[in-house]
Each structure stands twice: as C-alpha cells, then as structure tokens.
Amino acid sequence: MWIQKAEIIDGEIRYNILGKIKLNELDTGIADKHYIHEQSSASNVWHVIHNLRKNPSVSTVDSSGTVVYGNVEHIDDNELRILFKYPFSGKAYCN
Structure with missing residues (x-):
C-alpha cells in the first residue's frame, strides 16, 4: 500500500491510497451504562443506588x-x- 496523493481539504489531510486495506469494526465492549430505579412507595425523597x-x-x-x-x-x-x-411513586431513569 502506498500514498498516491495527499492534499488538505477543509483543514483535513486527505489521502488517496493505492493497495488493499482491510478494515475491522472496533469492538470495545463499552456501552453507555444506565439504570432504572423503581420507587414503589410514595415519597418526596427518593434514594437511588445505581452503581454506574x-x-x-x-x-x-x-x-x-x-x-x-x-x-x-x-x-x-x-x-x-x-x-x-410532593410524595409519589414512579421510576427514575439514570443514564
């Protein structure tokens, strides 16, 4: 593989490369963490342990x-x- 041409377009360096390139999807195993808290008893103060x-x-x-x-x-x-x-029951979505 070799670079045939390089130029700057909109402040970025663009390359025209000859040869074969194999691209693999990067799997980092990282996903955005989230947690749903269910408050079953009515309260005006919810204590949420999400461990995120x-x-x-x-x-x-x-x-x-x-x-x-x-x-x-x-x-x-x-x-x-x-x-x-006011006190109420419901859910808290933590993201």
Whole structure:
C-alpha cells in the first residue's frame, strides 16, 4: 500500500491510497451504562443506588408515566437523591 496523493481539504489531510486495506469494526465492549430505579412507595425523597460509577443524567416519571421534575443531588458516583415537592411513586431513569 502506498500514498498516491495527499492534499488538505477543509483543514483535513486527505489521502488517496493505492493497495488493499482491510478494515475491522472496533469492538470495545463499552456501552453507555444506565439504570432504572423503581420507587414503589410514595415519597418526596427518593434514594437511588445505581452503581454506574458516574454522575448520570436523571429523568423521573410518576406511576402513570407523566414526567415529574425534581432536584437531583449526586451523593457520589454510585448513588443520588431526588427531592420532590410532593410524595409519589414512579421510576427514575439514570443514564
């Protein structure tokens, strides 16, 4: 394999290469981690242990699937607390 031509286009170096190149898909085994917390008893403070080793974004819904906004406090990389104005049950989606 050899480079036949190289030029700069839009600030990037572009190569025209002659020869055979075999490309393999890179499988890193890495996927974005997520966790779904189910809050079965109504509460205005939800304690969530997600064990994701990161501070995830959090979306919450009540038991009927309506989005509810709360104040998320990340305790550490594996747990968080969500504070709501009123108690309810539902799910927290951590991503």
